[in-house]
Amino acid sequence: MDITKQNSGAWDQKVDEGSPWTKAVSSEEIERSKNGDWGIIVTTEKKVPRNWFPSSLKGLNILCLASGGGQQAPILAAAGADVTVTDISRKQLEQDEFVAKRDGLQLKTVQGDMADLSDFEDETFDMVIHPVSNLFVKDVHPVWKEASRVLKPNGVLISGFTNPLLFIFDDNEERKGILDVKHKIPSSTLDYLPEEEVEEYLRTNQTIEYAHTLEDQIQGQIDAGFVITGFYEDDFGGTRVLDQYIKMFIATRAVKLTF
Template sequence: MKSVDHNKKIWEEKVQQQNRWTIPVTSEDIQKARAGDWSIVVTSVKPVPKTWFPDLQGKKVLCLASGGGQQGPILAAAGAEVTVLDFSESQLMQDAFVAERDELPIRTVLGSMTDLSMFVSDQFDVIVHPVSNLYVPDIQPVWQEAFRVLKPGGIFISGFMNPVFYLFDWDLQDKGILQVKHSIPYSELDYSSEEEIAKNGIALEYGHTLEQQLQGQIDAGFVIVGFYEDTFGGEKLLDRYTSSFIATRAVKPV
């Protein structure tokens, strides 16, 4: 199964269904951001610390696999020159809509997080990469490409799934039971056929190991200097016991 093509189709449908991550920020949010009152999330509910960002005025920011009209417009309103890359045309349309509505400097690019060949090396001051690498089977190209297009001294902020999230039986969780069923690294293809995945209309997800997530960034050349965890905000049974999300702040050495 071509995971990128399948997941692209799923996200086009999510926009039509008005999934939480496809709803653009409001003009009121943009006004507040222009006044210095802003925040974004790259995980689920916990905002990224303001201290993780430099002064954004005039900074070139890449929102990587970050369509939906949320992070990009806020950062643009805070003063950044924003480029949003996503594999979903409908998600990028949300960013374009906010950019036109609120007169924001946002460029949208259709593409994959694993291939940033449309950008020259050392181009961006900041890269913001919300939870999305669960949709590709190999995340090392994501780290390597992000490192290449980031300027020396640049900041890379990423959110991703804690692999513990993928351990448990999905159906039993809905019944209030946590029972280990899956192994890590996780692939939906190990437990469902391609026909079942297509029929059920679910995204094809991959639960990467912490070594792939953390050491992968280090192997690409990054120095990890910030870390926090997040939950679903009480929506999931697992929230009672542990966090399902991780965010990191990494720097490209000068």
């Protein structure tokens, strides 16, 4: 099975369906960003603290990793950064291109896999911005290693990812307000389906998602040469029953160590 191809097509479909994670930012938000009033989200609700960034983004070379959709990249470009955005979904990248054309921004789009950044040379970027998306790869370690490789010494990686506890519950039941512990971690959405339903799930262009351990998410960054310098949690904004008990999203700021 080609996981990248499956998820690429699934995200193209999400654009057509108008998923919230495919909706481009407004011209008003871009105008505010040009005037210094900017912020981005890499989880669900909370904005990344401004002190996780330099005081000015002017001339900063930023890679928005698995970050198509016309959201983070255009805002950072409007704030003065030199931005490249890469994503497996062509239609997600078209959202960024749409905003750039609409609002007179300069940014570059590259279709590709977050676990293979061979389109980029070593030590190219000052920052990598990686919103919640590594649940769409089977192994997160190559993502961290590639992010480290393309970052300059002392470069910053800002990442959002899912708390694996989200995946231990039956999703359909949780959306009804019932917390039914059902799945192991690590696992994937295909593991949760009866064998006879897998083919139909794939045929209807659904995403394959992976529940990674926190060890892979956090120690994985450390193993790739990062030191964690910032951390916060986020939730569904009160729309899910789990918000009453625990926050299901995590963001980290990490700096590439130099030796």
